[in-house]
Amino acid sequence: MSVGEVQVTQAWLHSEWHVQVPPAWLDACVNWIKEEADRESVPQLQLNQRVLEQWLLTDLRDLAHPVLPEGISEALKTQLDSCYCVQMDSVLDISQPAYTQLQRIRGTDCSNDQVSAVTQETQRPWEAKPTRMLMLQLTDGVQSLEGMEYRPIPALSTNLPPGTKLQLVGPIAVRLGVLLLKAENVKVLGGEVEQLLEIYSQGRVLCGTLGLPEENHPQGEEPDD
Amino acid sequence: MNVLYRSLRVTVHSQFYRQISVNMIRRTQIKKVLCVAEKNDAAKGIAEIMSNGRSRRREGYSVYNKIYEYEYNLFGQNVTVSMTSVSGHLLGLEFKAPFQKWHSCNPVLLFDAEVEKYCPENFIPIKRTLEREVRQCQALVIWTDCDREGENIGFEIIDVCKAVKPNVQVFRARFSEITPNSIRRACETLTEPNINISDAVDVRQELDLRIGASFTRFQTLRLQKIFPESLSDQLISYGSCQFPTLGFVVERFKAIQAFVPETFFKIKVVHEPNEEESVEFNWKRHRLFNHTACLVLYQMCMEDPTAKVISVTSKPKSKWRPLPLDTVELEKLASRKLRISAKETMKTAEKLYTQGFISYPRTETNMFPQNLNLTLLVEQQTQDNEWGNFAQRILESGGPTPRNGNKSDQAHPPIHPTKYTNSLQGNEKRLYEFIVRHFLACCSKDAQGQEVTVEIEIAEERFSASGLTIIARNYLEVYPYDKWYNKVIPLYRPDTTFQPTAIEMVEGQTSPPQLLTEADLISLMEKHGIGTDATHAEHIETIKSRMYVGLTADQRFLPGELGMGLVEGYNSMGYEMSKPDLRAELEADLKLVSEGRKDKASVLRYHVAKYKAVFIESVRKAKKLDEALSNYLGPAQEITEQEQGEM
Numbered sequence: 023m024s025v026g027e028v029q030v031t032q033a034w035l036h037s038e039w040h041v042q043v044p045p046a047w048l049d050a051c052v053n054w055i056k057e058e059a060d061r062e063s064v065p066q067l068q069l070n071q072r073v074l075e076q077w078l079l080t081d082l083r084d085l086a087h088p089v090l091p092e093g094i095s096e097a098l099k100t101q102l103d104s105c106y107c108v109q110m111d112s113v114l115d116i117s118q119p120a121y122t123q124l125q126r127i128r129g130t131d132c133s134n135d136q137v138s139a140v141t142q143e144t145q146r147p148w149e150a151k152p153t154r155m156l157m158l159q160l161t162d163g164v165q166s167l168e169g170m171e172y173r174p175i176p177a178l179s180t181n182l183p184p185g186t187k188l189q190l191v192g193p194i195a196v197r198l199g200v201l202l203l204k205a206e207n208v209k210v211l212g213g214e215v216e217q218l219l220e221i222y223s224q225g226r227v228l229c230g231t232l233g234l235p236e237e238n239h240p241q242g243e244e245p246d247d
Numbered sequence: 248m249n250v251l252y253r254s255l256r257v258t259v260h261s262q263f264y265r266q267i268s269v270n271m272i273r274r275t276q277i278k279k280v281l282c283v284a285e286k287n288d289a290a291k292g293i294a295e296i297m298s299n300g301r302s303r304r305r306e307g308y309s310v311y312n313k314i315y316e317y318e319y320n321l322f323g324q325n326v327t328v329s330m331t332s333v334s335g336h337l338l339g340l341e342f343k344a345p346f347q348k349w350h351s352c353n354p355v356l357l358f359d360a361e362v363e364k365y366c367p368e369n370f371i372p373i374k375r376t377l378e379r380e381v382r383q384c385q386a387l388v389i390w391t392d393c394d395r396e397g398e399n400i401g402f403e404i405i406d407v408c409k410a411v412k413p414n415v416q417v418f419r420a421r422f423s424e425i426t427p428n429s430i431r432r433a434c435e436t437l438t439e440p441n442i443n444i445s446d447a448v449d450v451r452q453e454l455d456l457r458i459g460a461s462f463t464r465f466q467t468l469r470l471q472k473i474f475p476e477s478l479s480d481q482l483i484s485y486g487s488c489q490f491p492t493l494g495f496v497v498e499r500f501k502a503i504q505a506f507v508p509e510t511f512f513k514i515k516v517v518h519e520p521n522e523e524e525s526v527e528f529n530w531k532r533h534r535l536f537n538h539t540a541c542l543v544l545y546q547m548c549m550e551d552p553t554a555k556v557i558s559v560t561s562k563p564k565s566k567w568r569p570l571p572l573d574t575v576e577l578e579k580l581a582s583r584k585l586r587i588s589a590k591e592t593m594k595t596a597e598k599l600y601t602q603g604f605i606s607y608p609r610t611e612t613n614m615f616p617q618n619l620n621l622t623l624l625v626e627q628q629t630q631d632n633e634w635g636n637f638a639q640r641i642l643e644s645g646g647p648t649p650r651n652g653n654k655s656d657q658a659h660p661p662i663h664p665t666k667y668t669n670s671l672q673g674n675e676k677r678l679y680e681f682i683v684r685h686f687l688a689c690c691s692k693d694a695q696g697q698e699v700t701v702e703i704e705i706a707e708e709r710f711s712a713s714g715l716t717i718i719a720r721n722y723l724e725v726y727p728y729d730k731w732y733n734k735v736i737p738l739y740r741p742d743t744t745f746q747p748t749a750i751e752m753v754e755g756q757t758s759p760p761q762l763l764t765e766a767d768l769i770s771l772m773e774k775h776g777i778g779t780d781a782t783h784a785e786h787i788e789t790i791k792s793r794m795y796v797g798l799t800a801d802q803r804f805l806p807g808e809l810g811m812g813l814v815e816g817y818n819s820m821g822y823e824m825s826k827p828d829l830r831a832e833l834e835a836d837l838k839l840v841s842e843g844r845k846d847k848a849s850v851l852r853y854h855v856a857k858y859k860a861v862f863i864e865s866v867r868k869a870k871k872l873d874e875a876l877s878n879y880l881g882p883a884q885e886i887t888e889q890e891q892g893e894m
């Protein structure tokens with residue numbers, strides 16, 4: 023392995039993606055990619071891309087390489103000005119009851135629950151249709167903190183898999199340790215973390231919020247006889 | 248259910264009548280005509296109109312069903328009319344003798360056992376009257392209610408009469424109210440009875456009998472044995488409508504049980520510009536289910552608590568007058584606004600109808616037909632002390648302008664008053680008043696108001712408040728069942744700022760849905776096609792009388808232990824017995840039969856087979872029923888293989 027190659031990759035990650043990784047992980051990663059290639063040479067561009075892919079699928083906790091300013095999750099009021107790549111462990115829509123969301127994903131929401139004897143509907147009252155607000159559980163691998171969807175961010179959704187990597191672009195206001203995110207602050211890089219898929223699935227997150235036992239079997243799957 | 252008196256076997260085929268043409272009949276000499284209405288009250292009312300109050304009253308064999316006699320010009324000639332009545336259905340449907348006793352056969356056989364129509368003992372005097380009277384008549388005119396049941400009752404009358412006088416000519420009078428105009432028109436436009444509509448009722452009756460008897464025998468016999476202490480004397484009936492109805496009640500109860508309340512937080516802004524005025528602004532975000540997130544936004548507001556007025560918009564707002572009244576709306580509104588149950592409402596409405604005060608109360612139509620003279624109907628109400636002036640104003644300001652819906656059953660107009668009265672008492676008076684007020688409201692104008700909405704911003708968070716000025720109450724003046732209030736808010740100007748009196752972070756909790764009211768239950772039955780507008784009230788009454796459900800102090804339905812256990816038991820078998828789908832499909836097919844688009848025999852065959860399959864499976868999985876019920880009624884009694892086999 024040539025030292026030059028690794029450094030080029032490291033520089034590329036940093037300048038293109040603002041991704042910072044510890045040298046030991048990068049060395050190991052490059053080695054592994056080359057072994058996989060079975061002595062065929064791997065062009066630099068391809069190597070860069072393969073390293074990035076590996077990083078997207080890695081749990082940043084394994085890298086233990088902090089990037090966020092220390093103590094940010096305790097800050098009462100501050101601002102993040104530069105660019106940081108972090109991992110989103112889980113996401114929850116806090117503009118709606120978790121119970122409603124749980125029923126919806128389990129397919130047990132029953133439209134009959136909404137039926138009441140509204141007779142001869144008169145003009146519909148103006149109903150506040152709440153704007154979505156997602157609450158993200160974020161980590162840079164060492165420090166965990168929350169980010170709230172302060173203004174609508176179309177790129178985010180509750181369907182993003184746990185472990186998705188995000189690029190946060192300052193300036194971002196921080197209050198009570200929570201990032202106030204707007205669309206221009208967030209770029210979704212992709213990826214996921216296999217070990218987190220189950221434990222931070224929407225069903226589990228919603229059950230946790232509600233203090234319900236986590237069910238592995240969705241309802242209605244009861245065997246017949 | 249055990250002893251049956253069978254005095255009639257119906258074998259006459261109705262196909263024959265279809266070929267009668269009205270023109271042909273007019274050439275034959277008709278001197279005497281038998282008219283038969285559905286109830287004595289209706290017969291009396293129709294006779295009074297046709298005879299101008301000069302009918303002679305005679306007794307029949309039944310003390311409740313009189314005979315009214317008078318002369319009338321029918322078919323272009325003077326004829327003598329005998330007007331009498333039945334008391335609803337004249338015939339019943341029952342299994343043939345070998346299958347009638349509860350222990351006579353395995354209940355599964357009831358899906359295929361032979362059935363026949365018979366005249367129950369208490370109706371035999373009525374039948375004898377018809378037989379005696381028709382012998383002297385050349386024509387028979389059916390005056391039963393113009394709905395599905397009425398058409399079927401009509402064919403029962405025809406069958407009885409044809410059996411003793413095969414060549415009697417048969418006609419059908421079609422009418423929606425017992426008023427002079429409507430009765431005269433019916434006499435001038437006699438038609439043929441509609442066999443398709445009657446067939447649909449036959450199919451329903453036969454399925455109800457087979458399904459009801461098989462499941463009722465099966466579950467009653469089994470559960471009485473298994474829970475002798477709690478159920479030994481109890482009839483545990485099953486009906487393909489009552490079970491889905493019960494299912495709705497249980498479903499709602501379980502939704503409430505499973506509900507998990509959650510705390511939410513919101514920011515409330517109050518502004519009191521002076522001593523008299525106070526406005527509360529609502530947060531555009533409505534509420535957040537996370538304390539920290541709300542606190543962050545609240546703190547931002549508190550750091551810069553100046554409100555900036557973003558916009559002030561004013562737009563007309565109207566409150567719509569009610570639609571013409573159909574049966575389901577009548578039941579729901581009477582239940583909610585007058586606290587009269589659906590069953591009582593229909594009973595009372597029927598009485599008002601037979602006395603000629605209102606139009607036929609079983610209708611799915613919520614649009615007035617073109618040819619209905621609404622002005623005349625409004626005029627009739629001008630003499631009333633309370634709403635007379637309002638009726639007068641409708642006439643003086645351009646006449647009735649009804650708001651119309653889009654449903655029509657092509658048979659009856661919306662429910663409306665047909666005659667003025669101020670001599671009613673109790674619920675009859677209350678219901679009549681409601682129908683009149685609803686009718687006048689519908690013929691009037693929407694209430695008009697002006698709504699002002701003020702939108703403000705504090706620390707980039709949006710809030711809004713609105714006020715309402717009612718400009719013209721219009722229909723509300725005659726319709727106290729709807730409420731609409733003025734709400735005054737101070738004058739705000741765009742781009743100005745002010746300091747709110749208070750900005751607060753408040754919390755609240757989500758709450759479960761409520762137990763069903765009768766009106767809710769009717770809505771659900773209608774939504775899922777369980778029963779018809781004519782039968783909703785009966786099914787609800789059945790599940791109450793079987794103790795499957797009870798009523799709370801505020802008149803909401805609570806499932807009882809037996810009801811819960813039965814629904815859970817059948818649900819755990821994997822069958823949707825308490826779900827609406829099976830029955831809804833049947834109702835849809837019945838409609839097709841009544842429209843002549845599906846034939847009676849194949850619909851019967853299909854649904855018998857379907858329910859039979861469900862029955863066989865239910866018997867096989869009967870232990871699930873025991874298990875579910877034992878959660879409520881205590882441990883199940885062991886039964887032997889042999890006993891099991893006997894069930």
Ligand SMILES: [Mg+2]
Pocket residue numbers: 285392396397
């Ligand atoms: Mg009737």
